[in-house]
Amino acid sequence: MRRPEILMTPGPTPVPPEVLLAQASPIVYHRGPGYGALLREVTEGLKYVLQTENDVVVYTSSGTGGMESAVANLFSPGDRVLVVSVGYFGDRFVQICKAYGLDVRVLEYQWGQVARAEDLARALEREGPVKAVLCQHSETSTGVVNDVAALGAVCREAGVPLVVDAISGVGAVELKTDAWGVDVAIGASQKALMGSPGIAFLSVSPKAWEMAAESRCPKFYFSWEKTLEAYRRPDPESPFTPAVSVLLGVREALRMIREEGLEAVLERHALLSRATKEGVRALGLELFGEHPERSHAVTAVRVPEGLDGKAIVREVRRRYGVILAGGQGPLAGKIFRIGHLGYYDGLDVVRALSALELTLEHLGYPVKRGSAVGAAEEVLARG
Amino acid sequence: MRRPEILMTPGPTPVPPEVLLAQASPIVYHRGPGYGALLREVTEGLKYVLQTENDVVVYTSSGTGGMESAVANLFSPGDRVLVVSVGYFGDRFVQICKAYGLDVRVLEYQWGQVARAEDLARALEREGPVKAVLCQHSETSTGVVNDVAALGAVCREAGVPLVVDAISGVGAVELKTDAWGVDVAIGASQKALMGSPGIAFLSVSPKAWEMAAESRCPKFYFSWEKTLEAYRRPDPESPFTPAVSVLLGVREALRMIREEGLEAVLERHALLSRATKEGVRALGLELFGEHPERSHAVTAVRVPEGLDGKAIVREVRRRYGVILAGGQGPLAGKIFRIGHLGYYDGLDVVRALSALELTLEHLGYPVKRGSAVGAAEEVLARG
Numbered sequence: 001m002r003r004p005e006i007l008m009t010p011g012p013t014p015v016p017p018e019v020l021l022a023q024a025s026p027i028v029y030h031r032g033p034g035y036g037a038l039l040r041e042v043t044e045g046l047k048y049v050l051q052t053e054n055d056v057v058v059y060t061s062s063g064t065g066g067m068e069s070a071v072a073n074l075f076s077p078g079d080r081v082l083v084v085s086v087g088y089f090g091d092r093f094v095q096i097c098k099a100y101g102l103d104v105r106v107l108e109y110q111w112g113q114v115a116r117a118e119d120l121a122r123a124l125e126r127e128g129p130v131k132a133v134l135c136q137h138s139e140t141s142t143g144v145v146n147d148v149a150a151l152g153a154v155c156r157e158a159g160v161p162l163v164v165d166a167i168s169g170v171g172a173v174e175l176k177t178d179a180w181g182v183d184v185a186i187g188a189s190q191k192a193l194m195g196s197p198g199i200a201f202l203s204v205s206p207k208a209w210e211m212a213a214e215s216r217c218p219k220f221y222f223s224w225e226k227t228l229e230a231y232r233r234p235d236p237e238s239p240f241t242p243a244v245s246v247l248l249g250v251r252e253a254l255r256m257i258r259e260e261g262l263e264a265v266l267e268r269h270a271l272l273s274r275a276t277k278e279g280v281r282a283l284g285l286e287l288f289g290e291h292p293e294r295s296h297a298v299t300a301v302r303v304p305e306g307l308d309g310k311a312i313v314r315e316v317r318r319r320y321g322v323i324l325a326g327g328q329g330p331l332a333g334k335i336f337r338i339g340h341l342g343y344y345d346g347l348d349v350v351r352a353l354s355a356l357e358l359t360l361e362h363l364g365y366p367v368k369r370g371s372a373v374g375a376a377e378e379v380l381a382r383g
Numbered sequence: 384m385r386r387p388e389i390l391m392t393p394g395p396t397p398v399p400p401e402v403l404l405a406q407a408s409p410i411v412y413h414r415g416p417g418y419g420a421l422l423r424e425v426t427e428g429l430k431y432v433l434q435t436e437n438d439v440v441v442y443t444s445s446g447t448g449g450m451e452s453a454v455a456n457l458f459s460p461g462d463r464v465l466v467v468s469v470g471y472f473g474d475r476f477v478q479i480c481k482a483y484g485l486d487v488r489v490l491e492y493q494w495g496q497v498a499r500a501e502d503l504a505r506a507l508e509r510e511g512p513v514k515a516v517l518c519q520h521s522e523t524s525t526g527v528v529n530d531v532a533a534l535g536a537v538c539r540e541a542g543v544p545l546v547v548d549a550i551s552g553v554g555a556v557e558l559k560t561d562a563w564g565v566d567v568a569i570g571a572s573q574k575a576l577m578g579s580p581g582i583a584f585l586s587v588s589p590k591a592w593e594m595a596a597e598s599r600c601p602k603f604y605f606s607w608e609k610t611l612e613a614y615r616r617p618d619p620e621s622p623f624t625p626a627v628s629v630l631l632g633v634r635e636a637l638r639m640i641r642e643e644g645l646e647a648v649l650e651r652h653a654l655l656s657r658a659t660k661e662g663v664r665a666l667g668l669e670l671f672g673e674h675p676e677r678s679h680a681v682t683a684v685r686v687p688e689g690l691d692g693k694a695i696v697r698e699v700r701r702r703y704g705v706i707l708a709g710g711q712g713p714l715a716g717k718i719f720r721i722g723h724l725g726y727y728d729g730l731d732v733v734r735a736l737s738a739l740e741l742t743l744e745h746l747g748y749p750v751k752r753g754s755a756v757g758a759a760e761e762v763l764a765r766g
Binding site for chain 2: 007009014015023024025026032034060064065068101190196217218219220221241242245246317
């Protein structure tokens with residue numbers, strides 16, 4: 001049997017059959033009522049999951065393209081910005097800002113820590129006026145989730161716009177874009193939204209539009225202005241040929257999310273996260289990162305003494321087809337990550353934990369068979 | 384009956400069922416042997432259609448993203464470049480170069496004209512040293528095809544690198560990237576390659592890599608260096624999460640092209656182009672643009688006196704579901720365009736011509752029924 005890949009990574013995540021089938025539909029021409037209805041429904045669905053009334057712009061790109069779009073549209077060379085970095089994707093924001101010639105200040109944490117509102121307040125005082133604060137919602141590399149509400153309150157107080165990479169967070173972890181004062185929230189199709197990769201999107205507040213009007217960073221493909229102008233035609237359009245098939249899938253996925261209801265979706269992620277974490281703990285393993293109880297998208301696990309983290313990831317994939325993610329950067333080999341954001345239910349977690357039990361046993365780690373699965377079942381049964 | 388859309392536009396073009404079905408396959412994780420094999424096969428297939436041994440980099444974006452990638456990776460602000468513009472997409476190159484602060488000189492033609500090698504030679508003398516020449520292969524807006532071989536010879540003679548937007552040309556019209564000295568050729572998935580939109584690609588010559596090493600334009604997502612570095616890992620990767628589903632489709636489409644053989648594919652496009660053009664002429668309509676015999680991707684037609692070009696496009700879509708393209712920019716309402724690049728055979732052209740006959744008749748244009756179809760059949764029967 002050619003074994004299917006069982007994705008338990010923090011993206012891309014498994015795509016529901018309904019979504020895959022939608023991707024097999026004939027191409028909808030991107031000028032006209034068919035595409036207009038598609039793009040409008042997708043955009044409205046994205047507003048729903050982002051909990052925003054702001055404009056949402058949609059791009060054919062990875063999430064990183066969305067991050068770059070925020071930088072290119074908001075700033076001008078030499079602008080001072082403050083990046084709050086708690087891991088790999090915080091560093092990516094730093095790199096993108098540097099690529100565009102910004103004056104980048106960094107509030108940097110050890111990987112695994114979460115950002116603290118009081119640190120942000122002090123950093124804003126220390127660094128003097130900055131054009132914006134950029135941070136992650138869920139930092140995929142460590143699994144930690146920042147308290148965006150608290151960070152947003154500090155920014156509002158200081159009168160500084162807030163840009164949030166919510167790529168692995170939105171749809172898995174609560175994100176109240178408008179209520180928390182997030183000026184730009186960035187997401188992507190292949191995470192909790194259950195779509196295929198290829199679509200990035202951003203919510204843009206009125207304040208962010210004002211900044212965009214002043215921006216002198218070069219941009220063309222990722223121009224928000226061009227995107228909004230095309231969206232406002234009688235039949236909404238994309239300025240450049242969009243990934244129609246991926247969007248057809250995303251529409252279907254967003255319909256599924258609306259049907260389940262955002263609150264229920266978020267509760268499901270919380271439940272699966274608890275089940276995964278209890279399972280991992282029952283094996284005597286330690287969770288990685290601060291406030292794991294917030295980490296509804298990803299469970300990061302410390303590799304136990306004497307084991308090789310890369311071997312765990314390799315063997316669980318080789319032996320059972322279950323794809324976990326290793327550690328990135330300084331955490332390579334030191335942690336592994338289990339993704340449970342998107343199209344997952346309880347037994348998907350059970351399956352992954354079973355593969356983990358058997359793999360750890362194979363690698364010589366003492367395992368009581370069924371212990372992780374049992375602990376997860378306990379959580380799931382309580383609901 | 385809810386009528387299917389019959390795409391006869393110059394992109395996106397109809398996607399074969401085999402390709403659509405491939406897009407419904409489960410997601411392949413983008414780190415590992417499965418994706419490595421996918422990206423390698425796609426990249427090798429793209430080299431085959433581009434007739435190049437140069438590196439090919441693949442992006443999740445529209446073709447315009449590929450054009451921007453060329454500009455951002457090759458140049459630095461203030462660099463002088465020469466854009467040869469024969470229409471809408473030539474103008475787009477100008478806009479992108481200006482967005483990046485280049486010193487843009489333009490060899491501009493009236494829309495419908497093709498570029499002339501002797502004009503290029505004179506322009507290169509007149510403008511002094513330029514970093515590169517940028518031009519279109521098939522200019523989608525007018526249907527005309529530039530003689531890239533001749534333009535390439537001029538560039539080689541002058542020692543100036545050549546960047547070619549071959550988005551609507553590659554796979555439909557002969558393009559010998561290496562033999563003609565094209566340093567960068569840009570293509571996209573949704574044209575003659577029969578894929579869904581969402582993938583752009585570029586071939587990069589050693590000379591272009593040298594230029595990229597010097598470039599100071601800001602870039603991150605579209606960085607060639609990052610893309611090549613990821614591709615050269617033991618299992619080829621993309622630096623940022625790629626549109627896996629679209630790539631699964633593109634792989635299938637490239638397999639179909641290899642099976643048919645590039646030469647046969649190009650001959651088929653030539654045949655369909657002749658059939659379309661003879662059909663149009665049989666209606667007493669006039670072809671638009673110089674050297675229509677080269678325009679194997681698109682047939683541009685002058686709107687006859689007394690008729691409204693927009694009405695033709697609107698009615699043929701409303702009445703028969705056949706989607707033609709109108710004129711862009713100064714040609715709005717003055718021409719309409721029939722695309723025949725990609726997954727088309729003779730009877731697709733016949734169907735479109737029949738819809739055109741009936742629509743023109745409806746709009747009050749004198750039509751002898753069957754005349755366009757008959758003329759096309761004549762071409763197809765001769766083969």
